[in-house]
Amino acid sequence: MVDRFEPALVSEHLAWSRFEGRSFPDLLPLPRTNEVLARLSANIGQVQDALGREILIENPTHYLPLSQHRWSETSFLRELARRSGCKLLIDVNNVAVGANNIGFDAASWLLDIPAKLVGEIHLAGHSHDAGGTLLIDSHDEPVSELVWSLYEDFIGRIGARPTLIERDGNVPSFDELLRERDRAQAVLDGGLRLAA
Amino acid sequence: MLPDLIAFQRQFVAAIDRPATGPLAVYRNTVIHGAVEALRSNYPVVEQIVGEEMFEAIAVEYSTAHPPKSPVLALYGDEFADWISEQPWIADLSYLTDVARVERLHVESLMAADEEPLVAAGNLELSCLRLNLHPAVRFNWLQTPAMSIWLAHQRPLPSTIEPEWKPEGALFARPSPFEMHTPRIGAAAHRILFGIRLGEHVGQSLAAAARLYPDENGEAIFVSLLNLGVFAQPLPGRN
Structure with missing residues (x-):
């Protein structure tokens, strides 16, 4: 697909969805340990070698605090990028959702991500669970x-x-989508002026 | 290997396989929802027949009994018809199993490889050839008028459906990427397709169909199948 469409950017989530012959239509969480870091770096290296290009890794949403973590998420992502040469796709909604769900400060989390590692950004809306x-x-x-x-x-x-x-759910009129797009563009225009 | 990671994953899967509350329920619900929505996309006529609520309930049960094995959810639900046939409530809706089989043929045909079919060539002598079926061909013989029911549920929907209650065949052919043929077929056409799939020469299949169904014109049926694009181009050396 990459050869056929030559996308500007290629990304994948930091998550797992297959295990012992089953496939889970979801992005399941990983414990941030040294062994997972080594395995992920090797896997990302394999993908990048096969594609002949750098990929971006996206931060997942968090719902569940895991006692198995040995790394903070931002230091884990930085180290993953350093070892594998990948860049990061930062999903700002995932940061906000995770900050609410497991209790961390979203603004500080984002400050911990070096500008040079960020290749793409995702924005989205979220909802409240039944509870x-x-x-x-x-x-x-x-x-x-x-x-x-x-x-x-x-x-x-x-x-x-x-x-x-x-x-991708409860999709509103195209005008409403375009207003969100214009708002993002206005922010980006400010960012471009900053860089100039 | 990674014993800690594998132990973690196994424990996590066990946790979301059970009814859960709080954060685990979010993962569990997303996994189930993904499978249910895939099944809904692949069995729209079953859903129209049983209604949205009942479909949702049986889809949750099916996805628990047969969770997705492949990340390609476009082909999820290959055991749905067999599973439906074993449910206690099926006695009232015996044709539903066959409708599900028809929907599976449709999905498999849609997802099969694109390929140029064999086209009728004036003087091509086919009777002593063994033909392969085109990759997007699916067919079956059903004890209920499930294909008629399936056809009646395609848009625009009629107000009433009164199929003739007898066995019939279903054929799906997709000779080019966006061209789908979905005819009902009779027993003779089914016998010809079945024989060719088994590796009979065209002539053998036609002769068998003629013996079994002397009133049918096997040659004409064969030509109409050919025109629907159900055969693959012969590979050099197969005969």
């Missing part, structure tokens, strides 16, 4: 004001980056 305490990365709502504000600060610091707004 009301968890946020779900559901892609079925407008981008939240919190995510817009994190995005503005992030672009303000690192400069403009290709940005994708994910919306």
Whole structure:
């Protein structure tokens, strides 16, 4: 597919979805340990060698605190990029959702990501689960004001980056989608002026 | 290998395979939802027949009994018809199993490889050839008018469906990427296709069909199958 369509960017989530003959239509969480880091770096290297190009790795949404983690997420992503030569796709909504669900500061998380590693950004809306305490990365709502504000600060610091707004449920009129697109473009234009 | 990671994954899978609350329920629900929506896409007529609510309930049960093995969800649900046939409620809806079989033929035909079919050539002598079926051909013989029911559920929907209650055949052919043929077929056409799939010469299949169904015009049926693009171009050396 990469040969056929020559996409500008190629990315994959930091997650797993296959195990012992089953396939899970979801992005399941990994414990951030040394052995997982080594395995992931090798796998990313294999993919990059096969494709003959660098790929981006996307930060997943978090719902569940794992006791097995030995690395913070941002240091793990930085080390993964250093070892494998990959870049990062930062999903700002995933950061906001994870910060709410497992309790960390989204703005500090983003400050921990070096500008030079960021190749692409995702924005999306989220919803509340039935219990009301968890946020779900559901892609079925407008981008939240919190995510817009994190995005503005992030672009303000690192400069403009290709940005994708994910919306695949409860899709509104095209005009409404275009208004979100224009808002992202205005932020990016500010980021471009910053870089100039 | 990675014993800690594998132990973690095994434990995680076990946790989301059970009814869960809180964060684990988010993963569990997403996994189930993905399988249910894939099944809904692949069996739209079954859903129209049983209704959205019942379909959702049986899809959740099926996805628990037969969770996806492949990440290619476009082909998820290959055991759905057999599974339906074993459910206690099927007695009231015996044709539903066959409708599910028809829907499976449709999906498999849609997802099969694109290929140029064999086209009728004026003086090509086919009777002593062994032919391969085109990769996107699927057919079956059903004890209920499930193909008629399937056809009646394609848009535009009629207000009533009154199929003749007898066995019939279903054929799906897709000779070019966006050209789909979905005819009902009779027993003679089914016998010819079945024989050719088994590796009979065209002539053997036609002769067998003529013996079994003397009132049918096997040659004409063969030509109409050929015109639907159900045969692959002969490979050099197969005969």
